[in-house]
Amino acid sequence: MSIRTLPVYSLVVFSVFVLSEHLCERSIDDADDLWVLGPVWHLECDWLCSKDPIGAASIMSRMLHQYVRQFGQKLIHKRPLEPRQESERTTAHLNTLDLVAVGVGSTLGAGVYILTGELAKARAGPATVICFLVAALSCVMSSLCFAEFGARVPRSGTAYLYSYVTMGQLCAFITGWNLILSYVIATASVARAWSYIFDNLIGNHISQVLKESFSLNMPYFLAKYPDFFALGLVLLVTGLQVLGVRELTLVNKVFTGINILVLSFIILSGFIKGDVHNWKLTEQDYALDTSGSTDTSSFGPLGSGGFVPFDFEGILHGAATCFYAFLGFDFIATRGEEALNPQRSIPISIMITLFICFLAYFGVSAALTLMVPYYQIHRDSPFPQAFLHVGWDPARYVVAVGTLCALTSSFLGTMFTTPPVIRAMAEDRLLFWGLAQIHARTRTPITAIMSAGNLAGVMALLFEFRDLVDFVSIGTLSVYSLVAFSVLVLRYQRDQNLSKKDKTEMKPEVEGSPLDSVPEAGNSNILKSLWFSTSTTPTRKSGQIVYGCASLLVLLLIILSLILAQWPRRVFSGDPVLTTVAVLLLLLITGVTVIIWRQPQDPSPLYFKVPALPVLPLVSIFLNIYLMMQMTSGTWAQFGVWNVIGLPASVLGDVSAPAPCALPSASLTDRVLQALLQGSIATIGSFQFGYNTGVINAPEAIIKDFLNYALEEWSETPPSSMLLTFLWSLSVAIFSVGGMIGSFSIGLFVNRFGRRNSMLIVNLLAIAGGCLMGFCKIAESVEMLIVGRLVIGVFCGLCTGFVPMYIEEISPTTLRGAFGTLNQLGIVIGILVAQIFGLKVILGTKDLWPLLLGFTIVPAIIQCAALPFCPESPRFLLINRREEEKAKEVLQRLRGTKDVAQDIQEMKDESARMSQEKQVTVLELFRAPNYRKPIVVSIMLQLSQQLSGINTVIYYSTGIFKDAGVQEPVYATISTGVVNTIFTVVSLFLVERAGRRTLHLTGLGGMAFCSILIMISLLLKTDYSWMSFVCIVAILVFVAFFEIGPGPIPWFIVAEFFSQGPRPAAMAVAGCSNWTSNFLVGLSFPLATLYLGAYIFIFFTLFLIIFWVFTFFKVPETRGRTFEEITRAFEGKVQTGICGEEDPITEMNSIQPTMDTSA
Helix, strand or coil, rough: CCCCHHHHHHHHHHHHHHHHHHCCCCCHHHHHHHHCCHHHHHHHHHHHHHCCHHHHHHHHHHHHHHHHHHHHHHCCCCCCCCCCCHHCCCCCCCCCCHHHHHHHHHCCCHHHHHHHHHHHHHHHHHHHHHHHHHHHHHHHHHHHHHHHHHCCCCCCCCHHHHHHHHHHHHHHHHHHHHHHHHHHHHHHHHHHHHHHHHHHHHHHHHHHHHHHHHHHCCCCCCCCCCCHHHHHHHHHHHHHCCCCCCCCHHHHHHHHHHHHHHHHHHHHHHHHHHHHHHCCCCCHHHHHHHHCCCCCCCCCCCCCCCCCCCCHHHHHHHHHHHHHHHHHHHHHHHHHHEEECHHHHHHHHHHHHHHHHHHHHHHHHHHHHHHHHHHHHHCCCCHHHHHHHHCCCCHHHHHCCCCCCCHHHHHHHHHHHHHHHHHHHHCCCCCHHHHHCCCCCCCCCHHHHHHHHHHHHHHHHHCHHHHHHHHHHHHHHHHHHHHHHHHHHHHHHCCCCCCCCCCCCCCCCCCCCCCCCCCCCCCCCCCHHHHHCCEEEECCCHHHHHHHHHHHHHHHHHHHHHHHHHHHHHHHCCHHHHHHHHHHHHHHHHHHHHHHCCCCCCCCCCCCCCCCCCCHHHHHHHHHHHHHHCCCCCHHHHHHHHHHHHHHHHHHHHHHHHCCCHHHHHHHHHHHHHHHCCCCCCCHHHHHHHHHCCCCCCHHHHHHHHHHHHHHHHHCCCCCCCHHHHHHHHHHHHHHHHHHHCCCCCHHHHCCCCCCCCHHHHHHHHHHHHHHCCHHHHHHCCHHHHHHHHHHHHHHHHHHHHCCCCCCCHHHHHHHHHHHHHHHHHHHHHHHHHHHHHCCCCCCCCHHHHHHHHHHHHHHHHHHHHHHHCCHHHHHHHCCCCCHHHHHHHHHHCCCCCHHHHHEEEHHHHHHHHHCCCCCCHHHHHHHHHHHHHHHHHHHHHHHHHCCCCCHHHHHHHHHHCCCCCHHHHHHCCCCHHHHHHHHHHHHHHHHHHHHHHHHHHHHHHHHHHHHHHHHHEEEEEEEECHHHHHHHHHHHHHHHHHHCCCCHHHHHHHHCCCCCHHHHHHHHHHHHHHHHHHHHHHHHHHHHHHHHHHHHHHHHHHHHHHHHHHHHCCCCCCCCCCHHHHHHHHCCCCCCCCCCCHHHHHHHHHCCCCCCCC
16 A cells, blocks of 8 residues: 555544534433532442442443533534624724735745745646646635635634634634644745745855754754754844834835745846757757766756656656645735724735635746756755856846845744644633733734744754655645645534524533434435425535435445545546546445535625535535645654644643632533643653653664774773673663662652642753754764663653642542543553554664654643643642642632532541651551551552563563564564553553452463463474464453553552651552562563573463452452551451441452441
8 A cells, every 4th residue: 555545644633523413413401410419429329339339330321421522512513603793803904905915925935936946847847837736726615615614703813713603612723723723834834935045145164064063863854954043033023022013014014025026037037048948848858958067966866858757647746745845825915903994804805815826836937947958956955056057147146135035034934823723722722722812012922923923943953854844734735735624514504694683602612413313394305306405505404414425425435535545547547446436436425515506695794705605615625635634654653743742732721721710510521520630741751651661662673783882982892792782771771770779769759849730840851861862863972872771761750759649539439440540541552653653664774763753842842831820739739738728719619619528538547647747758657557558559560560461562572572483573562652641541540440459469460371372382383374363362362361450550540548647658669679679570580581582471471360359358458448547457446337347358459448327
């Protein structure tokens, strides 16, 4: 399968989302009655779990069903469409000419002066003019959609807004997030181009100094040198924006006028000095030119010669990239609030801008390829070198001045356009709330401006211009596709162009979508409604039909685009199968389009409407999808990473917003989702643990080569194999040593700085460790690698205590076990990400492996940005800090209700008990009789996790699969990570239903059986080939059982065993025992397998049996119990419903939460 099929996944997800919206639109009244009891729910759930397990399971199922449905409604809720009142709009001062200047100035920049040469030389040759024509045709259709948007409602972030109105919150976020991507990268690329042109004018002195002093040794990823001049340029304009400087429309007009004059000069000069023969070049011409040149390395490929040297595929690849050149006309739509007459001026200015830009691109690319043979075009400065080629040396200075004017105009346009979009999303709580705040004096969104400026500055500093172009293009194409879909759907919906007299200002509240299943007259004959509508205006039923048909059309267009992009020659050459499929798809597309055409349209009058509906938006979507499929897999990977990074920003935007005043009416979604998000932020520390555990496996051979090279460079003699093996083992094992140090240091932080602040502070260790590992290759330092692993190990050791402790203390009792599994989920996701990133096609290469290790900086920065929006542990605030009001406020926010008296009283009781005890140290945990039993159980649970054999699979999974005869063991190892993740999620739903102890016993028993099976299959694989398959299945099932019980449970159950006082010391002891056993297994397993081979699994089986017996007799059930009840359980004094007592052994097996029924 070609790499061009990779984009299909993302596009299918888009279609499936739209098609399945109705699943979340049904009434949820059947679940609402579950929550009318409010805070009483927690007590009732505890009581029901003990008295009626079947009823509890039913209620838990209904609770999950309601939560999923409410969460789905939250993702797809839509905003009513209403323009702002005139009094609320910003000062209007832009006429049509101003808007045209903004559009042309933003569009005719780096694309016309630099991108044209790149396309002509390497991708399309003289056919570059056709590339711009194809891109322009698609942009024309997209611009018509943008024009209708501007005519309807002039608001900042228009494409984002209308996606919100028609498709819901999720697609609105994707649209807005990718708009930000396009604008920020466009800013960075223009700044980089400005720096290069200026440097070229002064003799390239800046680049020479930077290359000599700050050379970046990472080809295919970073630029050759960091461009501090481009960074300074971005920061300068950012500072001016922060101070309240508005965009100078007069300066923009002057620069745009100069730019058009210079482009006109280039076009006329090109046609005068050009030679039509340059569009008919042959192999003889190429051979003649190369033989007469002293620098043949600067020549590009010939291709097949002629006007289309790189075939039709070259034109399509070039057209996809050309979208970067047209980025800018949509900036006009974002300036609607500043337009004097937006309903009239926005559509006109967009069309004029696009027409001017197309003429400029078409003429300039034709002039360039006529003046210079396409294979001799200079990539970085095509036009100055072209005038040198034709003997017009003085003209290069005219071109240089025009280039700087054009880049300045484009740069200002992108810089002043990005903050309004960020602010609009932040106001809707799709980004951090603070990004929407306006400074009182300057009246500017300072945080939004600085965020956009800093991000663009970093990209301008580190990345080359050409590496940013495709990234911008794919983001732009995705936005344009969503815009076209929105216009298509919006026109056929009712009451979208609302009147101010009838509707209030736009509010982010849940509103029924066009798919609401409310019956109305005529619903019985849906087939007749497809062709013969009973109304002349849109109804709910006609809206449903259009929404469903449009979604189906998107899916059909994706399939058709895939076929045409993957097998174009076979389709047009008459391949019977593919041609038949293509024809059937065209017939289906035609039929569904006719159904949409037969539905009534919204009759509301607009100054401008998209013509030829529904055909024009559908053609626009098809062209955009088809061009997106021309992008490389690397571009799609970057695009996917950008959107993945954006999802936490979206969900955190809701968390960071001010809490609603009506706490008692907080919905289940708000209550559970908010706590879940805060726990997930803390779980980033667990992700770091998992990532750094699994990251060292894939690049083993590459790191050994680096160790060999660095030692040889240092000592000037090749190192011995024993020394290499020792250093490699040290690089792996030192991580666990750091973990032991960190786990024993937990108490130094949590009782002094708090749970949340401790997680925030220690991220400095993650950043320091990531930098040491990331730059060890550049420094050729083995010491930096080893010290970096040690530092990151200390960080992960601290996180193994911080994360479960914080999650346990913010979680409600009834969901404490489910939330506790988030810790293990973070670990397994980290391992899976490390395995994927370690593939040779991503970061597991000789050049990029330092980035693989240094990637740990990214989640550390994300967590540092997110943690300030999370509350401190209420138990810490009340018990340690004696701040009852703050603790009460945090609990009200976490529980979604003002009635938190029971939680406060429980913490007060715990505080009273602590005041009667002295500070608990590690030694006292073993000396005091009331702590000795739970700490021994805690240690044994941690040992049951590490001595189960799971680390054998994690550390040496690739080798095991290789020994089992798997041809591609790396991918089998990734399958282990996938199973890890899936069954961790499964345990999240089982832990509150089955209980901690039951799941732990189930996991240990299943692992013991699979361990024996792994040993047998490894011993017999040479005799029976099918035993390799048995080995893989046994390993996957082994991992599944681990994630059901021994994986997540030991982490959070330890926090349940101890009250606030001894908990930090207990977590330190448990974490240290975990890390110590981890270290011993990792250090001894290679030596043990050398002598024992597959028989090593006998020992793991024995350990598993021992731990199973210990758990059965000594580990209590903690599900649904308070910390005080668990303490009494270890003392053998469990309280029953009639205040009786049970035998301690019986209690271990069946402790259940109780409820006083005396009332």
